[in-house]
Amino acid sequence: MQRVVVLGGGVGGTLAANLIARKLKHEISAGQAKVTVVDATGSHAYQPGYMYIAMGSERPEKLVKPEKSLLDGNVELVIDTATRIDAAGGTVSLGSGVTMAFDQLVIALGSRILPGDLANFEGEAHHFYTPEAAARLRGALDAFEGGKIVIGIAGIPYKCPPAPLEVAFLIESELRQRGLRDRTELTFLSPINRAFTIESVSDMATPIFEQKGIRLELLAGVSEIDAERKVVITDAFEEHPYDLLICVPPHKGAQVLIDSGLAPKSGWLPTDRATLQVKTVAKPAPGTADEDVPRYLNVYALGDTTDLPLSKAGSTAHFEAPVVAERVAASVQGRAPEAKEATYVGKVMCFFEVGDGKGTLLQFDYNHPPKPPKPSALWHIGKIMFNKTYWRTVPRGRV
Amino acid sequence: MTAETTTTVTTTIDARGSFCPGPLMELIRGMREAEVGDVLAVLSTDKGSKADIPKWVGKAGHTLIGVFAREGFDEIIVQKVR
Known part of the structure; x- marks a missing residue:
């Protein structure tokens, strides 16, 4: 039995878990694999909507749904808090006292204000x-x-x-x-x-x-x-x-990452920019070349959790999740990951409101900075539509 | 100690590999923790640092001791004044 554990039920954790479960459908039904999401609250919040509460056009109750309702039927949900991660030893300690063993770990614990x-x-x-x-x-x-x-x-x-x-x-x-x-x-x-x-x-x-x-x-x-x-x-x-x-x-990254010695004081988790594998050293010695820092081959990070020089935004997690899913599924299936699908190129896409019913679009990756189009009503409407359709699209991997 | 100056560096902040505005933010954090009179050296591979850091140093009223091109990175040395 291959145990895939996903820490965090935000955009990144939910989407990654659903995509992994989809790729491992046969292995899960044959009892050879199991996908578990561990989330502290069991509620999934659509955080980009909060700004609109302040602007008077959104209601808080529209921005939260039970995490279980967004997960693939093959994904188990455990409502608990990770208190310690032993990345090398392959275990996660939970607040309830349970220790979960993993073969593949996905860390999507977001950021803290x-x-x-x-x-x-x-x-x-x-x-x-x-x-x-x-x-x-x-x-x-x-x-x-x-x-x-x-x-x-x-x-x-x-x-x-x-x-x-x-x-x-x-x-x-x-x-x-x-x-x-x-x-x-x-x-x-x-x-x-x-x-x-x-x-x-x-x-x-x-x-x-x-x-x-x-x-x-x-x-x-x-x-x-x-x-x-x-x-x-x-x-x-x-x-x-x-x-x-x-x-x-x-803002800081999750406390458990600091407590477990995986992240420096800031809490942002050192992560490989292409494979999204977690690096084994929280703070490399000055002057150490990035490629000389070994990675955990079965531990991944996505979304706000990482220390990558990218927007801390749901969109980043959205585009990272398929990379993590392909790599995790390939490991479980004992095959090499599909190179293109398994390499994150830094893709991020988000809308940007400029007021008076107008917006623009920021779309970029590691090598291509955004070229925002002239602000127009189109991109403002695009943002509103995206926010309204989020529940049916992003967490389920439909876009 | 550097070739260009006889000032003794109190703290070195190695921000190599960090992108804009990382090195500047690291310096601001370091300055908060430093004592008046301390000399901080920031090592940066980000091209923007050698323009942005001196501007911030000037605005904050600290002393810019110098910007030195090293092999593959810049070293920016600053003294905390206030």
């Missing part, structure tokens, strides 16, 4: 990374009657890189429609030396900041929040007063 890591964040800053926080932000926007809005980022990487820019653009449109724009000063604090990490996207977004009259401050990562004076202090010691503060909270 840590608002508490920045003093005064929880009392002062709004965000949209949980349904509750997004609803609170909606309430604050409804009560807003003008003043200074500051939108900032407390650390890179974070989930859905375009989201804070989208929120800035969408709030600007909303305030204009509500007649509050000329009573509001909007400031966007970018932690790097341009508006967005990818240069071509930055080139597309920068003129939109200008058109919308949103002040764009560069090299201005959020470092401190002074609650008494209502001021944000940046990495470069500049101060920005606010009446309403919206900030991307600090």
Whole structure:
């Protein structure tokens, strides 16, 4: 019996498990293979929808479904928390005290937001990374009657890189429609030396900041929040007063990866960019060539979990899952993986809202930066349609 | 110690292999943990670092000691002032 264990029931874990189960249909029915998803909650959340709760166009109950309802009938679901992973020894310890043995392991544990890591964040800053926080932000926007809005980022990487820019653009449109724009000063604090990490996207977004009259401050990562004076202090010691503060909270990878010695303090799991196999050393010695770091041949990572220089977004996990599925299935079946299907080329595709019912599309891979088309209603509608059809398409591997 | 300067480096941050904005973010993290007067060296293979890091250093009011081309990477040396 070959035991395939998938940790995490988000986009990556669910899709990978379903694709593996499909490829191993015969082995599973013959009792030669078993696919198990271990998920902490048993609920699958569609996180890209949270931003729309804050924008007043989505309801939290529409963004969650039981994980079991999304899994192939041949996939077992265990609702439990991984507390220790012995990658070399082939076991995962669970919170219930059970130890699960695996022959193939897929780690898709996502990322964690840590608002508490920045003093005064929880009392002062709004965000949209949980349904509750997004609803609170909606309430604050409804009560807003003008003043200074500051939108900032407390650390890179974070989930859905375009989201804070989208929120800035969408709030600007909303305030204009509500007649509050000329009573509001909007400031966007970018932690790097341009508006967005990818240069071509930055080139597309920068003129939109200008058109919308949103002040764009560069090299201005959020470092401190002074609650008494209502001021944000940046990495470069500049101060920005606010009446309403919206900030991307600090992010880290899963704690169990740090505790198990698989990931460095950041929690992002060292992962091979093409095979998605996990590297055996959490933090290689300075100057070590990447190819000299051995990989675990039966342990894979996908989605936000990895340390790959890609967007932490469902789309990344979506395009990584078929690679993991092919490699896992090939190992179980004792065959060589199909080279093309089993190599991740860094493909990511996501929509980008610019406000006023318009959007654009970011499509790229390791070797081809995005060339976003001119913002139009088409891509905004595309994003809304994608969000609405997600449950029937992505987790089940239909797109 | 480097060939171009007699400054003693307190901490070296090896960000080789990390893509933009990784080396800059690593330096900002290192600066938070450093003491005033410490000298930090960032090793980077990312071409953007030698422009972006000096800009941030200037904006933050620290001292840029120098940007040195090494074999296959750049070494950017910075002193924490505040």
